[in-house]
Amino acid sequence: MTQHFSARSFLPLLGLGLLGTFSCTKETPTPTASLNASTTQQDAQASAGFVLRAKQYIIIASGDQLPGNIEALTTAANGKVTSHLQEVGLAIATSDDPDFATKAAKISGVRSVVHDFTYQGFEPQQSRVAEQASDNVNPSSTGDSNPLFPLQWGATAIQAPEAWNTGNQGQGVLVADLDGGFELNHPDLKPNILGSMSFVPGESAQFAGGSLAFSHGTHTAGTIAAVDNNIGVIGIAPQAKLLLVKVLGDAGSGSFSWLIQGIVYATQQHADVINMSLGAAIPHHDKYIDDAGNVVNDTKAIQELLVALSKATSYATKNGVTLIAAAGNDANNGNQDKSLVNIPADATGVISISATAPIGWALAPLTANLDRFASYSNYGTPAVTFAAPGGDFAYPGNEIVIFRGVRQYVWALDMVLSTGRVLKVNGVPRAYYTWAAGTSMATPHATGVAALIIGKNGGNMDPARVEAALRASADDLGKPGRDPYYGYGRVNAYRAVAQPN
Structure with a gap:
């Protein structure tokens, strides 16, 4: 299912410090600037690393709770x-006992015992297209003083x-972002970070980096709630x-048990929204490779x-948490x-959430269609609830432009x-910014709109009301009603806060 692309060159950016990685082969022009090298990142969700963990298990209750003495019984x-x-x-x-699942499944109150799995939560992929028109002009707003806002x-x-201007x-809204590691000291994030936690054994929430050029978690967090600080x-x-x-x-691999624990933790910390820009497309079959x-x-x-996962998500929604996840990048x-x-x-x-994107926006910023369906996004009914901007890499040329100072x-x-x-x-920490494309990039746009809705209504908003408000305010871009590409429509922040909900 995973499609890998060769590295595509990226142009240095005149001192703005924009950093990232990308895929899809293009010719390499000779750069004319030599300040901060940059790349771009194509995101994805795929099951390339889907592996059964032979000694790791999830015990699932037949009802709402496992027996109180489950530790002793296990x-x-x-x-x-x-x-x-x-x-x-x-x-x-x-357990080291290969018969553990069979034995533990016989415990009274246990529905089943299933192996935990590892999966690749984000990794390069591709998809499909559909067209719609849009208004590409921003009014004066609070965001204008941020240097990179025009991009x-x-x-x-x-x-x-328009929504900010209201x-x-x-x-008053708390958004939990479940992802890889995060740059906790990024100046566009730090003022809004209320807390951090890691369920990856032996790793802190801080992005470790190393040879990795791209921090997926940092990117999604910025789309949700980068602070208005006149920096980036x-x-x-x-x-x-x-x-x-x-x-x-940090490279995108993890276990489903970590995801489940993250959902439960975020709920217990009273998050209003959980953003999950991650996932795996798993085949319905009965043979797997173990570790x-x-x-x-x-x-x-x-x-x-x-x-097991639905037990965790149901717990979250019953406790007032709106859950938003990426539809996936398999073009399925x-x-x-x-x-x-x-x-x-x-x-x-x-x-x-599925993804939308322009093609050649920099060549026609006032007329380019910003709502074209992205070339990699999964689609289908009911696979897609809403669409949001996710970016794309499908522009066929390799032209260089000077666009809004870049x-x-x-x-x-x-x-x-x-x-x-x-x-x-030179020994001094410097913040960088990244271009990326994927339904992982679309999801935080939708999560941000959900946060605007919840904030407008004073917090503690039932998830069904949040979804209803998203639905009532979305721009219905495909066939009337719910369609396979845009779901109920592409989210609209202004309409979401301007109308009663």
């Missing part, structure tokens, strides 16, 4: 509980500046607070994994190909610009 079955998620009727366990076409597409900027970019809900929860390694390289038959693995037609389950987008109560490739400017790495230059 020990008697030759296992050890490492995390008891009592609120959702799940436990995470380890954020996604804010224009969903009328975020006074609604996400005040601005988030869709610039006054919302961020709870940054690491559930994937020892063995082929394992497990006829109910995916069904039960989805049950969910109406025809039903061989895949997209996790977490297909879990109970989760709003799924000298850059045309194709790069069609992607989403947000917060990136913090790197030392």
Whole structure:
């Protein structure tokens, strides 16, 4: 399912310090500037690293809760509980006994015991196209003083500046961003970070970096709530607070048990919205490779994994948390190909987001269609609930333009610009910014709009009301009503806060 592309060159950016990575082969022109080298990142969700963890298990209750003495009962079955998620009727366990699942499944009150899996939560992919017109002009607004705001076409597409001008900027809202590591000291994020947590063993929430040029979590967090500080970019809900929860390694790989624990944690921390710019497209079959390289038959693995995840998402929605996830970047037609389950987008109560993007925006900024369906995005009914700006890499040329003070490739400017790495230059930390494309980039746009809605209504808003408000305010760009590409429509920030909800 995963399609990999060769590296595409990127132009240095006249001192703006824009950093990132990308895919899709293009010729390499000779740069005429030599300040800060930059690249771009194409995001994706795919199951390239989908591996059964032979000694790691998820114990699933038949009802709302596991037995109170589940730790002792698990020990008697030759296992050890490492995390008891009592609120959702799940436990995470380890065992060296190959018969542990069979033994533990016989415990009274246990529905099933399923192996945990690792998956690749973001990684390069492609997709498909559809067209619509849009208004590409921003009014004067609070965002204008941020130097890189003119490059954020996604804010224009969903009328975020008009929404800010009503006074609604996400005040009083807590958004949990479940992702890889985060640059916790990025100046566009730090003032809005309320807390951070990691469920990746041995790793903190801080992005470790190393050889990685792109911080996926930092990018999504910036789109949600980069602060209005006159430094770089601005988030869709610039006054919302961020709870940054690491559930994937910095390179995008993680276990489903980490994701489940992250959802429960964010709910217990009273998050209003959970953003999940991650996922895996998993085939409905009964043979998997385990982490020892063995082929394992497990006829109910995916069904039960989805049950476990849905216990966590149901717990979140019952406690007032709106859940928003990426639809995926496999260009999969969910109406025809039903061989895949997209996790977490297909879990109970989760709003799924497809991606839109212009082609050649920098060449016609006032007339370019910002709502074209992105070339990589999954689609289908009911696979997609809403659409949002996710960027694209499909522009066929390799022209360089000077656009709003930035000298850059045309194709790069069609992607989403947000917060990136913090790197030392001559020993001094310096904030960078990254272009990226994917449904992972679309999801935080929708999450930001949800935060605006919740803030307007004073917080503590029922998820069903939030979704209804998103639906009532979305621009219906495809066929009337719900369609496979845009779902109920592309989210609209201004309409979301201007109308009663």
